[in-house]
Amino acid sequence: MPQTIHGRVGTSRAAPSFEEFVGMLDFLADHLDEEAQKQGCGIWVRSGVAMAGTKLRILRRILRDAPDGRALRLLDVGAQVGALAAIAAKMGLEVAAVDYASYTQRFAPIVTPLGVDYRTCDVSREALPFADGSFDWVTYTDVIEHHAFSPRRVLAEIHRVLAEGGRILVTTPNHASIYNRLSLLLGRSVNDDFVHYFEGCADREFYPGHHREYTKKEVGSALERTGFRVGELQVFDEDPGAMLYFLRHRMNDLGATEKRSAYANFVAAVAGRMWAATRLPFGRYLWAVGEKRKGAGGEERRISPRPEKPKV
Numbered sequence: 001m002p003q004t005i006h007g008r009v010g011t012s013r014a015a016p017s018f019e020e021f022v023g024m025l026d027f028l029a030d031h032l033d034e035e036a037q038k039q040g041c042g043i044w045v046r047s048g049v050a051m052a053g054t055k056l057r058i059l060r061r062i063l064r065d066a067p068d069g070r071a072l073r074l075l076d077v078g079a080q081v082g083a084l085a086a087i088a089a090k091m092g093l094e095v096a097a098v099d100y101a102s103y104t105q106r107f108a109p110i111v112t113p114l115g116v117d118y119r120t121c122d123v124s125r126e127a128l129p130f131a132d133g134s135f136d137w138v139t140y141t142d143v144i145e146h147h148a149f150s151p152r153r154v155l156a157e158i159h160r161v162l163a164e165g166g167r168i169l170v171t172t173p174n175h176a177s178i179y180n181r182l183s184l185l186l187g188r189s190v191n192d193d194f195v196h197y198f199e200g201c202a203d204r205e206f207y208p209g210h211h212r213e214y215t216k217k218e219v220g221s222a223l224e225r226t227g228f229r230v231g232e233l234q235v236f237d238e239d240p241g242a243m244l245y246f247l248r249h250r251m252n253d254l255g256a257t258e259k260r261s262a263y264a265n266f267v268a269a270v271a272g273r274m275w276a277a278t279r280l281p282f283g284r285y286l287w288a289v290g291e292k293r294k295g296a297g298g299e300e301r302r303i304s305p306r307p308e309k310p311k312v
Contacts, residue, residue: 016059018052018053020087021049021083024083024086025046025083026046028082028083029041030042045081050238050250050262050265051142051238052242053239053243054238058084059088062169065136065167071092072137074093075096075098075137075138076088076098077123077128077158078140078146079099079103079107080107082103082116082118084141085097085118086115090114097117098118098128098129104118104119123153123157124149128157128160128161132161133162133166135163136167138161138169140168142171142173143172144170144172144219145214146210151222155222155223155228156226165291165292166292167290167291168228168292169287169289170219170286170287170289171287171288172285173284173285173286174215174284174285175214176282177282178280181282192209196209197209214286216235216281219288220233228291228292229293231291232287233286233288234288235275235281235282235285236283236287237269237271238268238269238285240269240272243265247263272284
């Protein structure tokens with residue numbers, strides 16, 4: 001049955017530090033079970049430090065609107081390892097998270113004792129397991145590009161579980177970045193690595209990479225079409241400091257191809273400061289915040305079961 005998340009009184013602090021985020025990643029990696037460690041999952045978890053700048057920016061943005069006398073209620077859709085959710089709970093927010101069973105089975109036992117209500121939910125076919133108006137914020141970050149279906153159903157569900165005046169925060173790669181434009185100009189693909197897609201994922205039933213990337217205008221349109229008022233819509237790049245820390249402390253865990261990609265990402269992060277200064281929309285990522293309008297309902301937006309494929 002859907003449940004409502006009730007906020008605790010007050011938040012513990014203004015914002016987490018970079019060191020705290022690194023510490024949380026190390027904590028999650030250290031508490032993985034033996035099988036996950038053998039599969040190299042700990043290395044993957046620690047590599048998340050490369051995106052620490054964005055995660056901290058998200059948390060700072062959420063805390064900016066923290067009300068007096070009540071903790072914010074946050075839902076993280078597509079939480080994966082649960083680092084953002086765990087840090088938010090440590091800060092005093094009332095936090096829930098959802099993702100596929102492959103993530104919750106591995107990470108829920110670690111983050112649940114930290115105060116995260118981490119549940120399994122297949123957003124492609126299931127409603128979010130929470131009551132209408134349960135949250136003040138929903139983070140939907142670096143997820144929308146992985147859907148092999150229209151994100152409308154997920155955005156509609158997020159709209160439903162948000163309280164009036166609640167906000168959704170979306171981040172996703174910018175399909176119109178300068179790097180994609182140059183790649184196309186040089187006759188190169190802007191999709192995921194072809195060999196990895198064609199060979200490495202040949203035995204998978206579902207490709208885990210990017211199925212569709214979006215432009216700034218498209219992200220804004222997606223939010224507006226599902227009842228949100230778009231208050232923030234911008235292009236940004238990752239924090240070079242986080243990328244530099246990654247290069248200095250995590251490079252030994254990478255193969256040759258991964259190292260080249262890491263260096264390229266660092267250069268792009270540094271160049272991103274230039275794009276920001278010129279206000280040109282060439283950065284690698286999109287950032288959007290949409291608000292659920294006062295008086296907006298949610299019942300009519302409930303997800304419909306995905307129809308079964310017709311039998312041949």
